[in-house]
Amino acid sequence: MDTAERLIESTQQLLWERGYVGTSPKAIQRLAGAGQGSMYHHFAGKPDLALQAIRRSAEQLCAQAEERFSEPGSAYERIAAYMLREREVLRGCRVGSLAHDPEVVASPALREPLSETFAYLRRRIEELLREGLDRGEFVEGMAPAGVAAALVAVVQGAYVLARSAGSAEEFERAVRGGLDLLSAYTARPAAPAEPRQQEEKT
Amino acid sequence: MDTAERLIESTQQLLWERGYVGTSPKAIQRLAGAGQGSMYHHFAGKPDLALQAIRRSAEQLCAQAEERFSEPGSAYERIAAYMLREREVLRGCRVGSLAHDPEVVASPALREPLSETFAYLRRRIEELLREGLDRGEFVEGMAPAGVAAALVAVVQGAYVLARSAGSAEEFERAVRGGLDLLSAYTARPAAPAEPRQQEEKT
DNA sequence: GTCTATATCTAGATAGAC
């Protein structure tokens, strides 16, 4: 693997762990095993390198999500597969966590991949919901665009709850709660993709 | 207002805007109009000062939320009042945004107020949901603890979507989507606290 | 309680040799 590539991957990792503000060129170089001169030869500086890294992470995230969206199964099942997929919860979302970084948000260029990612996720879930409505999988009365946004938000918010509590179980609880809400719109009890949470339903 | 107080409030503001990693003692002193010696006289250092500031923000947030939870009205209406309350959306959540800061999450002391805040919000919403179930406001089949966690997560995630897009409308859309989902569990169409979103319901 | 001086380390880069 060449140096530029190692620098990008190291930056991806550090942005995930420490955010943009918390990531220094020196730390990137150390992790990539590259010198100062090497980094400034391949990239114009920290913002340039960060942009490449953020774009890469955004693409990878969308690709991972698309794998779940395009599985066989009902709309509910495919949405559940996305929301419940294996995650390193306590590390946070590689893309979403950057939305709290002041310098990322202040830079239209750095912010754009975030914006694209969430627009993509929302749009794909909206499509699945409309498909489900057409097939009679959901009862009428649901506004697909809003519900899709809410489901994406549940996942991002679930990371916040889990990291605040220092426990991945909080993620699980919030996401299953979101699916519980979605199931209230299913025309007949949806067969959940995973066994239900323990909490008894009143 | 005395110096210690001004230092705490300045720290609250900077933590909100820039996070813990992005906030320097010097910036705090500048904003508070206090000198180095003054800050280190009143506080042991940055972590100590930050702890006081985070606790303060957490208390204020819970108090603000409690105002909405204890309004008159149905459970749905009080939850909606909390979720739709006036917010400076693009600034993010003063408490939730700290959940993305690596040094806050790594410190049990700094993390505790976050954990407490979200536990409180979730518990209060769960109580409202149970109350609503007892009164027949919601149909059976809802798991209140999970749904409460999901609703808290929707709000936190909505901040992420809005800041990523650079637009407060994304917040609005996600939160209304969350309420749309909750309304699917209402025994009869809930009277929304605010006019419905424009999107036509299919 | 507050101030100024000082100290050490890192951030984020530029310059020029190899």
Next chain:
DNA sequence: GTCTATCTAGATATAGAC
């Protein structure tokens, strides 16, 4: 393409005078 040297600024304090 990579390395080392150098630079200015800021982070995060401690020391001691006033």
